[in-house]
Amino acid sequence: MTQQELETIYEALAKAIDAIEDGQRELYLAKLALALVETLDDLPRAMAVIEECRTGLVEPGAAGSKK
Amino acid sequence: MRPAGRGELDSLYFDYPHFDPPSRPASEEPCPVAIVGAGPVGMVAALTLAQHGLRCVLLDNKATFNDGSRAICISRSSFHILDQLGVVARFLDKSLGWTLGRSFFRGRQILEFAMPDSANEKFRPMYNLHQQYIEAFLWEAVAQSPLIEARWQSEVVALEAAPGQVTLGVQDPNGRYDLQAQWVIAADGARSAVRRLCGLRLKGDNHEGRYVIADVQMAHDYPTIRRALFDPASRPGGTVLIHRQPDDIWRIDYQLHEGESVEEAMREESVRASVSGVLREIGHEGGWDLEWWSVYSANTLLLDDYRHGRVFFAGDSAHIVPIFGVRGLNNGIADAHNIGWKIAAVIKDQAGDALLDSYTPERRGATLDVFANATKSTRFMTPPSHGWRIMRDAALSLALTRESAGALANPRQMTPYSYADSPLTAADDEGFASGPVPGAMVQDVALADGYLSDRLGKDFTLIAFGAPALPDQPGLSVVSLPSTGAAAETYGAQEGSAYLIRPDLHIAARWRQASSEKIRKALESVMAQARKTA
Numbered sequence: 001m002t003q004q005e006l007e008t009i010y011e012a013l014a015k016a017i018d019a020i021e022d023g024q025r026e027l028y029l030a031k032l033a034l035a036l037v038e039t040l041d042d043l044p045r046a047m048a049v050i051e052e053c054r055t056g057l058v059e060p061g062a063a064g065s066k067k
Numbered sequence: 068m069r070p071a072g073r074g075e076l077d078s079l080y081f082d083y084p085h086f087d088p089p090s091r092p093a094s095e096e097p098c099p100v101a102i103v104g105a106g107p108v109g110m111v112a113a114l115t116l117a118q119h120g121l122r123c124v125l126l127d128n129k130a131t132f133n134d135g136s137r138a139i140c141i142s143r144s145s146f147h148i149l150d151q152l153g154v155v156a157r158f159l160d161k162s163l164g165w166t167l168g169r170s171f172f173r174g175r176q177i178l179e180f181a182m183p184d185s186a187n188e189k190f191r192p193m194y195n196l197h198q199q200y201i202e203a204f205l206w207e208a209v210a211q212s213p214l215i216e217a218r219w220q221s222e223v224v225a226l227e228a229a230p231g232q233v234t235l236g237v238q239d240p241n242g243r244y245d246l247q248a249q250w251v252i253a254a255d256g257a258r259s260a261v262r263r264l265c266g267l268r269l270k271g272d273n274h275e276g277r278y279v280i281a282d283v284q285m286a287h288d289y290p291t292i293r294r295a296l297f298d299p300a301s302r303p304g305g306t307v308l309i310h311r312q313p314d315d316i317w318r319i320d321y322q323l324h325e326g327e328s329v330e331e332a333m334r335e336e337s338v339r340a341s342v343s344g345v346l347r348e349i350g351h352e353g354g355w356d357l358e359w360w361s362v363y364s365a366n367t368l369l370l371d372d373y374r375h376g377r378v379f380f381a382g383d384s385a386h387i388v389p390i391f392g393v394r395g396l397n398n399g400i401a402d403a404h405n406i407g408w409k410i411a412a413v414i415k416d417q418a419g420d421a422l423l424d425s426y427t428p429e430r431r432g433a434t435l436d437v438f439a440n441a442t443k444s445t446r447f448m449t450p451p452s453h454g455w456r457i458m459r460d461a462a463l464s465l466a467l468t469r470e471s472a473g474a475l476a477n478p479r480q481m482t483p484y485s486y487a488d489s490p491l492t493a494a495d496d497e498g499f500a501s502g503p504v505p506g507a508m509v510q511d512v513a514l515a516d517g518y519l520s521d522r523l524g525k526d527f528t529l530i531a532f533g534a535p536a537l538p539d540q541p542g543l544s545v546v547s548l549p550s551t552g553a554a555a556e557t558y559g560a561q562e563g564s565a566y567l568i569r570p571d572l573h574i575a576a577r578w579r580q581a582s583s584e585k586i587r588k589a590l591e592s593v594m595a596q597a598r599k600t601a
């Protein structure tokens with residue numbers, strides 16, 4: 001995927017998340033994830049991405065971070 | 068429960084019989100087998116023993132059948148058992164067979180699933196029939212059997228085990244007495260007194276989510292297709308199941324909201340309001356009558372060991388499973404059929420006591436298998452936490468545009484359990500490239516005149532393809548089939564192949580090239596004859 005393509009996707013996602021009403025965003029993202037991994041059609045890679053995205057969610061020591 | 072003004076047995080479509088207490092002799096001989104509980108499982112156990120020529124006493128503390136329609140889905144494998152017991156005709160006549168299920172999300176259909184079926188199957192994957200009829204039809208056969216002595220209004224209140232014998236303390240309207248039995252089958256249901264008397268407890272989990280099941284009588288035009296409504300307008304965030312039963316009775320099964328009080332939900336007005344909301348949603352505009360309702364939660368509970376000395380637990384006394392898999396009753400029927408032939412073989416001295424030790428691994432294994440499937444279904448129907456809920460909703464929402472996601476809503480109702488890991492199951496013959504494996508239930512095939520299942524014996528059966536050498540074994544039925552054609556293909560067989568089928572219709576062993584020696588040895592091993600206790 002080119003830098004340009006990735007940017008297009010990045011923007012589309014930002015706009016979609018903004019356009020979705022409060023309370024529906026999590027559902028949207030979960031649905032998107034499910035649809036994308038099915039399209040990916042590769043179990044090991046999907047599992048790896050699922051784990052990858054769990055990391056780095058909270059900056060270590062960042063103000064206001066709670067667990 | 069029933070509407071105000073109607074008694075517990077005041078059904079719109081079923082007349083409950085009344086059974087008097089027994090007039091029993093002043094003294095009696097010990098009986099070979101006592102069965103506690105004349106629910107569906109106890110009656111199947113009694114009929115199985117009778118089929119193998121064994122006497123039993125069947126005790127129940129009530130004066131009639133269970134109230135309410137309760138378990139309504141009977142699976143193909145149970146129909147095969149009923150057929151083998153010679154009682155299936157009445158069931159076929161009255162029940163409604165079905166293969167299809169449909170799931171809806173917010174009113175839109177997202178999935179239609181068909182359970183495996185073909186012209187090679189004598190029975191449909193599932194049949195709907197109210198539990199009172201299940202019990203009534205079994206009772207007709209029980210009442211006719213000279214080998215079964217049924218005693219109603221007879222409650223087991225004490226149990227004492229001694230070497231070689233169990234003494235039950237029984238209370239009936241005429242007093243209390245001791246009944247001695249060589250073996251006991253405890254089919255006394257979820258609140259089993261025998262379990263308590265043996266000092267045993269069910270172990271496992273209680274899941275989130277409570278459901279109300281309500282039966283209504285109405286003229287409603289929809290085929291016998293199981294409908295599952297996810298997040299319907301009538302019960303936002305909840306799940307509703309709808310099943311058709313005979314006699315214009317419909318089962319409406321709906322989930323209570325988190326925090327909704329069960330007491331409140333069980334009030335007649337609440338049930339009426341909920342049901343009418345669902346009926347409006349499925350487009351039923353005519354009238355309807357409320358028949359019966361009840362509440363349940365999805366539990367996965369079971370005993371560590373289904374055998375306790377000379378006592379065997381079968382049905383709800385041994386396991387409580389979530390009903391989405393419709394395996395509670397079906398598994399209980401298979402329990403009874405499994406332990407029945409084994410006890411008969413041991414009493415008739417055809418098998419060693421060790422045969423009985425295969426009961427727990429086989430039947431408890433079946434329950435654990437149900438748990439694995441039902442836990443998945445339960446999590447889908449009643450997500451236990453935020454993560455499960457959000458993914459469930461994501462799958463349902465995605466299913467509106469992608470059929471594949473709808474498959475996640477499949478209730479997986481028909482995975483027959485295989486005894487592959489049982490001590491009774493022989494290692495597979497590696498020569499087979501296809502066909503049912505040892506441990507699996509026998510696979511039906513349409514033959515020129517009926518079905519393969521019609522030709523199975525009451526005891527062990529050998530299905531022989533072509534003309535393998537056969538042992539001269541008393542009680543062994545032989546079904547000879549050609550070594551080519553549909554049946555041979557289904558069984559991956561060639562000239563000389565054979566399958567050994569147990570009395571409970573599971574495959575004990577198979578050989579690409581059978582011989583009388585192999586067959587004789589396999590029978591000996593299944594019957595634990597080498598380990599026979601004196």
Ligand SMILES: Cc1cc2nc3c(=O)[nH]c(=O)nc-3n(C[C@H](O)[C@H](O)[C@H](O)COP(=O)(O)OP(=O)(O)OC[C@H]3O[C@@H](n4cnc5c(N)ncnc54)[C@H](O)[C@@H]3O)c2cc1C
Nearest residue numbers: 104106107108127128137138222223255256260382383395
């Ligand atoms: C209210 C209710 C609703 C249900 N709904 C569904 C459903 O929708 N779908 C589904 O699949 N399953 C349902 N079930 C479960 C289903 O009914 C059981 O799985 C099935 O009846 C089990 O059969 P059983 O023979 O093991 O036990 P039971 O049918 O419970 O029979 C046990 C028998 O033992 C008798 N007994 C108990 N104690 C003693 C004693 N001490 N001495 C003598 N006799 C005794 C009882 O009177 C009873 O007749 C429901 C159960 C209940 C209670």
